[in-house]
Amino acid sequence: MSEFSLTNPNRTIHVGVILMNSITEALDVVPVDLLHGVSQRFIEAMPTLIPEPFKDQGLPIDFHWVSENGAADTRQLSSGLNVTPTDSFADCPPLDIVLVGAHHIDYVLSDAERAFVRRAYADCAAFMTVCGGVQVAVEAGLVAGKTVTGPRFMLPRFRAAAPDAAAWVEKRFVRDGKLWTSGALHNGLDMMAAFMRQTWPAPPAGAAGAGAKQQQGAANLVDFGLVLGSGLNRDVDYKDEPLPALPVA
Numbered sequence: 001m002s003e004f005s006l007t008n009p010n011r012t013i014h015v016g017v018i019l020m021n022s023i024t025e026a027l028d029v030v031p032v033d034l035l036h037g038v039s040q041r042f043i044e045a046m047p048t049l050i051p052e053p054f055k056d057q058g059l060p061i062d063f064h065w066v067s068e069n070g071a072a073d074t075r076q077l078s079s080g081l082n083v084t085p086t087d088s089f090a091d092c093p094p095l096d097i098v099l100v101g102a103h104h105i106d107y108v109l110s111d112a113e114r115a116f117v118r119r120a121y122a123d124c125a126a127f128m129t130v131c132g133g134v135q136v137a138v139e140a141g142l143v144a145g146k147t148v149t150g151p152r153f154m155l156p157r158f159r160a161a162a163p164d165a166a167a168w169v170e171k172r173f174v175r176d177g178k179l180w181t182s183g184a185l186h187n188g189l190d191m192m193a194a195f196m197r198q199t200w201p202a203p204p205a206g207a208a209g210a211g212a213k214q215q216q217g218a219a220n221l222v223d224f225g226l227v228l229g230s231g232l233n234r235d236v237d238y239k240d241e242p243l244p245a246l247p248v249a
Contacts, residue, residue, distance in 0.1 A: 006096060006125050006199050009060060016064040016095035018120065019075040019085060020103040020113055020136070026077040027185040028101025028130040031192035035061060035097070037225045038196070054221045059200075066092045068112050089116040094123040102132030102185070109139045118142070121178070126195060128180040130188035137179065138162045146176040151184040152243050170243075172236045183238075190232050196222050 006013065017029050036042050040058035043050050063086075067075050070088025077083060087093075089112060098120050109117070117140040121127045129137050134150040135158075137143050144164040149155070149171050159168045166176075173182040173191035175198075182191040200222045234240060 004096075004125075007201075012060045012062050013097065014062050014064060014093055014095050015097045015099070016066050016087070016092065016120065017099045017101075018117065018136075019065065019067045019083065020107065020109060021068060021073075021075075022103035022107035023076045023078055025102040025131060025133075025185055026079050026081055028133055028188055029077070029099060031128075031130065031188040032063065032099050034189070034192045034196060034226070034229075035059075036063065037229065038200075038221050050221075051224070054224060057221045064092055064095065066095075066116075068110070068116070089113075092116075095120050096123075096125050098124045098127045100127075100129045100133040100136045101188075102130070102135070105132065109136065114140050124178060126178055126180060126199075128182070128188075128191060128195065130182050130191070131185040134158065134181045135161075137181065142179060143181075146179055147174055148176065148179065148181040149174045149183055150181065152238070170238065172234060172238060190234055190236070193226050193232055194236075196226065 004010065015032065015035055017032055038059050039061040041061070043055055043058040047055065065083055065085045066087045066089065067073060067085040068089050070085045070091065072088070074082045074084055100117070117136055121140070121142055127137070127142070131151055132154065134143070134148060137148070138158065138161055143162050145166050147167045147169060148165050149169050150158050152170055155168050155170060159165075162168075171183065172187045173180060173194060175195075180191055180195060182188050
């Protein structure tokens with residue numbers, strides 16, 4: 001069997017949002033919908049929105065909303081939203097792309113949650129945390145030796161909690177290998193857009209062959225979708241948005 005590639009997938013891509021046994025910030029998990037917008041299922045459901053050249057370039061994606069007990073337990077998002085998970089830790093297939101948002105600040109992961117997060121990280125090609133979701137990576141021991149980020153105002157807290165990280169940096173998002181971390185909740189969209197552009201880029205000029213055609217088509221669809229949705233392309237170092245002085249407690 002040939003090695004799997006997100007850029008040129010030869011099978012279904014499994015995308016998973018992991019929900020802890022706590023309230024998850026709703027906006028933190030919204031970026032998963034950017035992937036839905038380039039999926040085959042979206043194109044099949046909304047064919048009149050997609051230009052003809054892109055209609056055969058949708059990505060084969062299945063989405064999994066995963067919690068410890070799966071559909072047996074409704075999981076809460078902020079703002080009064082509820083999600084019925086599609087998969088439990090026991091029956092979830094290996095995930096290729098993982099997204100984790102922030103849970104309640106005082107919640108501590110259970111042993112089962114830490115074990116599943118580590119398993120998901122080992123299996124996946126990209127593990128993405130949004131806002132305080134980086135705490136999940138900290139508690140699971142994923143940030144050791146990595147350059148990572150989190151909400152700017154919380155960086156001192158994270159540096160103290162995980163001094164084994166290579167560096168905690170003030171950026172909208174950071175990639176270190178398969179681990180992607182973002183700043184505060186809105187930066188999850190910045191990170192996902194960057195991930196999609198890096199994963200499905202346009203091939204070099206003059207590239208030929210079926211693989212290049214598939215990659216080119218996906219890249220065009222990604223660019224089309226992100227621009228159509230007024231996709232973010234902001235400065236990764238916050239140069240356009242200096243952090244205001246915070247009140248001292």
